[in-house]
Amino acid sequence: MPRAAFLLLTFVWALAHATSASSQASTPAAAPAPPSEVRAWLLRIHDAASRRNFQGTFVVSGGGIVASARIAHFHDGPNQYERIESLDGRQRNVYRHNDVVHTLWPASRVAMVEQRGMLSSFPALLHTGDDGIADWYEVRAEGSERVAGHEATVLAIRARDGLRYGYRLWAERLSGLLLRAEVLGERGEVLETSAFSDVVIGIRPQPESVLLAMRKLDGYRVVRPVLMPTRLEVEGWTMRQLAPGFRAVSCVSRQLEAPSEVAGEAAAPPVIQSIYSDGLTYVSVFIEPFRAERHAKPMFAVMGATSTLAQRQGDWWVTVVGDTPPATLRIFAAALERRKP
Amino acid sequence: MTLGDLDDKAKAALSALADGEADVAGSAAACAAWARDDRLRADWHAWHLIGDVLRSDDLAADPRGDRRLCEAIRIRLQSEAVVLAPADVDSAEATPRAATADGSWRVGSRSGRGRWAAGGAVAAGLILVAGTFALLRPDDLAAPALLASGDAAPARVASRDAVPAPLSPTAEPSTTPAMAGARSPGAETATPPALVADGKWIRDSRLDRYLEAHKQFAGTSALGVPSAFLRSATLDTAAR
Numbered sequence: 116m117p118r119a120a121f122l123l124l125t126f127v128w129a130l131a132h133a134t135s136a137s138s139q140a141s142t143p144a145a146a147p148a149p150p151s152e153v154r155a156w157l158l159r160i161h162d163a164a165s166r167r168n169f170q171g172t173f174v175v176s177g178g179g180i181v182a183s184a185r186i187a188h189f190h191d192g193p194n195q196y197e198r199i200e201s202l203d204g205r206q207r208n209v210y211r212h213n214d215v216v217h218t219l220w221p222a223s224r225v226a227m228v229e230q231r232g233m234l235s236s237f238p239a240l241l242h243t244g245d246d247g248i249a250d251w252y253e254v255r256a257e258g259s260e261r262v263a264g265h266e267a268t269v270l271a272i273r274a275r276d277g278l279r280y281g282y283r284l285w286a287e288r289l290s291g292l293l294l295r296a297e298v299l300g301e302r303g304e305v306l307e308t309s310a311f312s313d314v315v316i317g318i319r320p321q322p323e324s325v326l327l328a329m330r331k332l333d334g335y336r337v338v339r340p341v342l343m344p345t346r347l348e349v350e351g352w353t354m355r356q357l358a359p360g361f362r363a364v365s366c367v368s369r370q371l372e373a374p375s376e377v378a379g380e381a382a383a384p385p386v387i388q389s390i391y392s393d394g395l396t397y398v399s400v401f402i403e404p405f406r407a408e409r410h411a412k413p414m415f416a417v418m419g420a421t422s423t424l425a426q427r428q429g430d431w432w433v434t435v436v437g438d439t440p441p442a443t444l445r446i447f448a449a450a451l452e453r454r455k456p
Numbered sequence: 457m458t459l460g461d462l463d464d465k466a467k468a469a470l471s472a473l474a475d476g477e478a479d480v481a482g483s484a485a486a487c488a489a490w491a492r493d494d495r496l497r498a499d500w501h502a503w504h505l506i507g508d509v510l511r512s513d514d515l516a517a518d519p520r521g522d523r524r525l526c527e528a529i530r531i532r533l534q535s536e537a538v539v540l541a542p543a544d545v546d547s548a549e550a551t552p553r554a555a556t557a558d559g560s561w562r563v564g565s566r567s568g569r570g571r572w573a574a575g576g577a578v579a580a581g582l583i584l585v586a587g588t589f590a591l592l593r594p595d596d597l598a599a600p601a602l603l604a605s606g607d608a609a610p611a612r613v614a615s616r617d618a619v620p621a622p623l624s625p626t627a628e629p630s631t632t633p634a635m636a637g638a639r640s641p642g643a644e645t646a647t648p649p650a651l652v653a654d655g656k657w658i659r660d661s662r663l664d665r666y667l668e669a670h671k672q673f674a675g676t677s678a679l680g681v682p683s684a685f686l687r688s689a690t691l692d693t694a695a696r
Contacts, residue, residue, distance in 0.1 A: 364673075369669065371666070371669055386669075388669055388670075390673045399666075399670040399673065401666055401669070414663075418667075421667065421670075423663060425666075434666050436666050437670075
């Protein structure tokens, strides 16, 4: 009898495995989406974030940090408005009207006024189908889940190589608004999460509330950082090779001082910042003259999904920052070459 | 002042640390005392056990649990894939070692290991678990202060090859490479870049500036301006 029982068990086990294998092979949901579909999804997420009116609480956590902010986004004809009020740490309000961004620190009465012209460089490539995202990422739909009180479509984005992180995105089912995003490490561990804890979509736009706050700068010390467009070659540098999938998107020359320090310190030499993107993530390469008092030691830092590599290169100090695995930063650091003495 | 007074003081400091009420200097002093004094370590353990029992009877089950936990963590660490490796300045010009065929990040080469051993760095292997074991690693607590003064960055190194340091809470604290570098200026050129993990401890305004400048270009992502912008604007708050 025991022998028969054993045979029966073996049979059941074999049957179970055969069934599971065949069901895995025939599940259509597991197939990666074709590039056109990936593009459509990303465009939808992008458009929803621009063209919907919504308000909610947004929480970002990663690397031991949790930060939350109250957020309102309005869309009115060709204009976009945003109001972001920090709920943790030092009070800080950010107002955005299209490319103009005001950051106010009420406690220290400092306001930073920026023109962020390069804010939206990449989506244009999405429209033309020239983004290359599907070459480097594999996107799959993973059914739907409820996030912040809304039904959301879940997208799993897996990096095809070790030079970028994966993502899991929750896009609201009707509007496409990104309700939650996770950055995933090599082994699928969550490095960083950003999500709405609550959000109301389709509110009445109130752009005047943003514009009013942007006009009220009385009593604030206004700092206007200047970003001069430039090219790496013009500055005497060249990038011998880019990490696979990345392309140069912009390059600026800028001061890198925090607003509170601008008055006190002697003008530091400008820093060159060159930006590279693979469509979903991006890397900044900073180049500045080496100064012994400032650039004491080579450094490597990881905070959540963001890594930083800083090291000396001859008379220069190179800092590479990116929301990528460290390997990617090292490719950029190694490929940077001085052409002009 | 009698020896008893000193004991009481050290106990009070350790108690403050256990309750999360100690400042940086207090934490460092308490940790140093903890590392020196067997009795303080026993107290520390007893307090946590009391806390555990108060929270749940299950946690009081077996006094050998601690040791088993440490053993288990050590075994898991050894089998864990390497997450981060010390940067190798000397070979920065050469093909980056990091870009291995499977794209993973590892310290595997003999030469790399040799360099690290020469730098006296091998013992630092387990500090990646600093988040969990921060309070058990006295030397670590001094690191943020060093970073703030610009002397050195704390080293957090994870390496399969460099994991021999025991995880037991009663182990002697080991010196991290960055600490060694900070103490001997001559070693500066030989010191590999320090590795910093765990954002909570990084409070270097210079690093913040790069991060902030980087985040300004958050729109270079297909997820679009608002999504990336919201993320960076929210996160900036914490970085300040």
